[in-house]
Amino acid sequence: MKFEVTILGNSSATPIFNRNPTSQILNINESLLMIDCGEGTQQQLLLYGIKYNRIHHIFISHLHGDHFFGLIGLISSMNLNGRTRPLKLFGPKNLLEILQIQLKYSDTRLAFELEFVALDPNNTGLIYETRDYTVETIPLNHRIPCTGFIFREKQRLRKILKEKVEPLNIPAEYYPLIKKGIDYVDKSGKTYKAIDLTTDPDVPRSYAYCSDTLMDDGYIKYLTKIDTLYHEATFMHDMLDRAKETHHTTASEAATIAKNVGAKTLLIGHFSARYKDLAPLLAEARTVFEETYIAKQGETFEI
């Protein structure tokens, strides 16, 4: 099953030359989920050839502009490009009011349903579930209410070994049972163990998104069994005071979190405009956690 994230923007606060504000596209089994939507996100989608009407759901972490100013434009363009498929939008409760007032004054009536799910930043846990994956929220610690997200693949069924089942002429309608681990008994009463007819399913993977936040146990405790952790790293650690003051994290802190929660991979992003060169941020994080990567615009990371 495909499970990968494409970075559309990695700048904090303001766009700078070649770095756009935050947005990501998560592809889970060809279902496209957007996380945050800074200004210019629709232009980034054009640049990287991602059709915006393929996006199923959008998740907005908080109402600082660098995480949502691109949303009204994206929604408008979806509408102008003939979207009819509903769009599910998860975000802070006041986000809907911001969108509605702009739709009202521009005299826009959406031709698709905008299903809005208001996130309660004080609640955590499951907010959405499909056949393939779940989405949980975690409480980040920022200057305004802010929500992180954990996307987890569901446990898949066992995988049928065709070379084992086909010679036995097992009717196809038994396959779903065998995949679930139920043994097959043929007409003569002979039992074939499901475990012998199948292989183990892939281990479910998970992706956690933590931006923007102060380093804080309040959300770190939820980062269990995370494969890829995306964590903001707005500053180098020599600016720890500034990071705390502005409720952000340093590269070294992000790496410490990844190490402590046992993540396999860390992606860092949301870089301050003061860093023209990102290599020092990467180097700092790697001294703590080797498997760190820059969440570089246009790059896709398999989870």
Added chain:
Amino acid sequence: MKFEVTILGNSSATPIFNRNPTSQILNINESLLMIDCGEGTQQQLLLYGIKYNRIHHIFISHLHGDHFFGLIGLISSMNLNGRTRPLKLFGPKNLLEILQIQLKYSDTRLAFELEFVALDPNNTGLIYETRDYTVETIPLNHRIPCTGFIFREKQRLRKILKEKVEPLNIPAEYYPLIKKGIDYVDKSGKTYKAIDLTTDPDVPRSYAYCSDTLMDDGYIKYLTKIDTLYHEATFMHDMLDRAKETHHTTASEAATIAKNVGAKTLLIGHFSARYKDLAPLLAEARTVFEETYIAKQGETFEI
């Protein structure tokens, strides 16, 4: 005196690859005025090296998203980059509410004064005046209230001919009078005609901005003494029905207007996403009005 316009975006409705939504920077004697501000305008300013805190005033024509979705991001970035100089904003009255709700929920307090001037789309005439120029509004005919703008240099004073005044030892405090055309009389009672000591001032120039609109005498009658006319040309003339239906103009209509009002130059923009190649639009307009140019992104046109 410098009087030029730089194009930041020329796309209608939605951005497409390499074409951003509408925005322009007018430089009048180093005073920078922005006209419209579609999504991604602040990124365009970065791309073309225009510091956004140099912008004095912003004029928004109407509340379709492709003309204002970039404004809240630009204002936020001005604030984050330490602007203290007041920003004067002219736009439809509901624009302020749209900005304020986003500033409120993002917990942003601007460190500079945002002086908002609500435009009444039913009124026309002078809305702003400085030592160097005037701004008038004209009533465009679009699906929602929409205002066009005419920027006119003021009549300048006559220009002193140094080679004429210096040999006469005329005290410098008389120069302003001579520039106004007042003759100089020296101590012996001899009169020197101002007209002989000066040359004619430059002829004042003017720039008119008409987007978005149906071709309509209601505003065309105000396009008097226009040097450079910017006019939307969303469609080719074979799509006249679609242009009328959506309250837009064709390239050939824009050229007809430029010809009829006696403009010196026509810039066309606000092109539909359906036109990958803009050459046919230019060719169509030039069959009617030779001095037509594409309002190409990143290009600066002297007025």
